[in-house]
Amino acid sequence: xxxxxxxxxxxxxxxxxxxxxxxxxxxxxxxxxxxxxxxxxxxxxxxxxxxxxxxxxxxxxxxxxxxxxxxxxxxxxxxxxxxxxxxxxxxxxxxxxxxxxxxxxxxxxxxxxxxxxxxxxxxxxxxxxxxxxxxxxxxxxxxxxxxxxxxxxxxxxxxxxxxxxxxxxxxxxxxxxxxxxxxxxxxxxxxxxxxxxxxxxxxxxxxxxxxxxxxxxxxxxxxxxxxxxxxxxxxxxxxxxxxxxxxxxxxxxxxxxxxxxxxxxxxxxxxxxxxxxxxxxxxxxxxxxxxxxxxxxxxxxxxxxxxxxxxxxxxxxxxxxxxxxxxxxxxxxxxxxxxxxxxxxxxxxxxxxxxxxxxxxxxxxxxxxxxxxxxxxxxxxxxxxxxxxxxxxxxxxxxxxxxxxxxxxxxxxxxxxxxxxxxxxx
Numbered sequence: 001x002x003x004x005x006x007x008x009x010x011x012x013x014x015x016x017x018x019x020x021x022x023x024x025x026x027x028x029x030x031x032x033x034x035x036x037x038x039x040x041x042x043x044x045x046x047x048x049x050x051x052x053x054x055x056x057x058x059x060x061x062x063x064x065x066x067x068x069x070x071x072x073x074x075x076x077x078x079x080x081x082x083x084x085x086x087x088x089x090x091x092x093x094x095x096x097x098x099x100x101x102x103x104x105x106x107x108x109x110x111x112x113x114x115x116x117x118x119x120x121x122x123x124x125x126x127x128x129x130x131x132x133x134x135x136x137x138x139x140x141x142x143x144x145x146x147x148x149x150x151x152x153x154x155x156x157x158x159x160x161x162x163x164x165x166x167x168x169x170x171x172x173x174x175x176x177x178x179x180x181x182x183x184x185x186x187x188x189x190x191x192x193x194x195x196x197x198x199x200x201x202x203x204x205x206x207x208x209x210x211x212x213x214x215x216x217x218x219x220x221x222x223x224x225x226x227x228x229x230x231x232x233x234x235x236x237x238x239x240x241x242x243x244x245x246x247x248x249x250x251x252x253x254x255x256x257x258x259x260x261x262x263x264x265x266x267x268x269x270x271x272x273x274x275x276x277x278x279x280x281x282x283x284x285x286x287x288x289x290x291x292x293x294x295x296x297x298x299x300x301x302x303x304x305x306x307x308x309x310x311x312x313x314x315x316x317x318x319x320x321x322x323x324x325x326x327x328x329x330x331x332x333x334x335x336x337x338x339x340x341x342x343x344x345x346x347x348x349x350x351x352x353x354x355x356x357x358x359x360x361x362x363x364x365x366x367x368x369x370x371x372x373x374x375x376x377x378x379x380x381x382x383x384x385x386x387x388x389x390x391x392x393x394x395x396x397x398x399x400x401x402x403x404x405x406x407x408x409x410x411x412x413x414x415x416x417x418x419x420x421x422x423x424x425x426x
Contacts, residue, residue: 035330038093039070042078042319045255046281047350051343059337066330074256076194079103084392087112087324094331098142098322100133101219101384102391113141114323119332123339127356133384134320143339146353147318148277149376150200150301153368157295158185158271166297170208170304177244180271188244189270191254191261196387198406199399200274200315201239202415203386204301206232208309212381219389222423224416228308233405233412235304240406246270250407255282262286266293274301276316277372281352292351298368300375314379317388318356390419397422 039056043049049072056068073082078097086092087107098104098113107113116124117140124131124140134142159166159176162183167173177187192198207215210228217223246252246264253260254275262279264270266286273279284292303311321338323331337343344360347353351366354373364370376382387395397418404410 034065035328036067036069037095037328037331037334039068039095039334040078040082040093040097041070041072041321042075042097043072043352044074046278046285046352048281048347048352051346051350051352054346055338055343059334062337063330063333068334076196080392080396092324092326094327095321095323095334098134098320099388100142100144100317100320101388102395103388104134104141105136106391108136108139108141111325114325114327114332116140116143116323116332116335119329120336120339123336126339126341128358130318130356133318134322142320142322143335144318144320144356145338145344145347146278147316147356147376148354148369148372149314149316149379149382150204150274150276151314151372151375152272152274152299152301153265153279153283154272154297154299155265155268155270155293155295156297158183158268159297161185162271166299167302169302173302174239174242177242181243186246186264186270188246188272188274189252189261189264190245190249190273191252192245192249192403192406193251193253195399195403197254197261197275199387199402200385202232202236202402202405203315203383204274205235205239205304206309206386207313207315207383208301208304208311209235209307211308212310212313214308215383222390222394222419222426224419224423229416229419230412233402233415236402237405237412255279258286260286265296268293268295277369278353280366280368281350284351292366292368296368298371298375310380312378312380314375314382315385316376316382317385319353390423391426393426394419394422 041052043052052070056070060066060068083096123143127143130144130147131140134140134144162180164176164179167176180187190197206229209231210226214226214228255262257263258267261273262282263286265273266283280292287293300314321335341357341359344355344357345363348355348360348363349365354369355361387399401410401415401418
């Protein structure tokens with residue numbers, strides 16, 4: 001397995017060339033005197049915080065008079081609390097994490113975001129169709145720096161010892177859970193204490209149970225009348241009843257510390273974790289030697305035989321950045337630099353995810369990320385995370401219902417009722 005490489009040194013970086021890559025049109029070194037840019041992102045562990053810190057310093061060096069204050073926050077706190085509150089209060093950061101789907105549409109409707117098409121057209125063009133999720137009515141309000149799909153991060157050594165093959169169907173996954181448990185291993189770790197990792201289990205059952213047409217109607221019209229939505233909860237409830245997760249999973253966090261669900265994989269305390277493409281960097285940072293374990297592997301969530309869902313559909317999404325409507329033009333210049341081929345390559349080398357600029361894909365060094373990229377390429381379609389696709393109001397209600405089901409305090413019908421009630425308030 002490839003070593004986890006931070007690669008944050010700006011080796012060979014020409015400062016003049018850095019300034020030349022910006023898309024604002026003016027000389028940033030002259031126009032940026034006295035400008036302070038605030039930048040909020042979700043990098044708090046692994047190698048990515050160092051990458052972003054280096055990017056901020058490089059941009060400052062290339063643009064005299066510009067100061068970049070970058071801060072990393074936990075994803076859930078950033079998405080659900082900090083950014084919405086800052087936008088509503090009229091005091092947002094200049095550059096911040098922007099997710100596609102309902103949240104983006106709401107932010108655009110409230111005129112919180114800066115249109116980017118005229119400011120950095122070459123940057124937008126560089127990521128191709130990946131940018132479509134960050135457009136509203138033909139205008140672009142964010143640019144994704146990474147995009148990938150969710151799957152199982154697994155311990156190949158434990159699979160081999162237990163005699164488990166990579167599951168190709170959901171029935172085989174169920175069998176694998178029992179076989180791993182009988183062999184003395186904790187089959188699956190989940191960080192249900194943060195809410196969303198638990199919710200993603202229901203997402204996967206819904207994706208594999210609902211037809212593509214049903215999924216499209218749900219996102220466009222908030223139509224949750226198809227029985228498959230309740231079936232997803234029933235399947236999850238039955239799966240939880242098999243006791244596939246670690247003891248105390250309701251209080252486990254997903255990505256912070258050795259006791260997190262990612263830490264359990266890193267330290268050989270569980271055989272599998274369902275998580276997004278960024279998990280390889282997190283697992284590497286939590287391993288004893290802070291390197292991606294040699295035993296780590298990846299495979300996609302298998303299809304459910306006989307269900308209406310497309311077995312080759314995948315669940316995923318990306319992280320992007322956008323500028324607040326009140327940000328100075330240098331914000332777009334910083335975003336253009338973040339999306340430059342050089343920075344995207346360093347992002348790929350760090351093992352933090354899959355870059356969206358195609359020319360940077362060759363810099364991916366981790367074998368598992370290569371598999372995730374292939375899984376993305378093999379997907380019949382990619383369903384954006386449901387809470388993102390449905391927007392904050394419906395998404396929060398849905399996630400709360402799923403967490404209640406995990407805790408034994410709710411029913412499959414409750415989840416759908418919460419979604420329908422929340423949609424009715426819009």
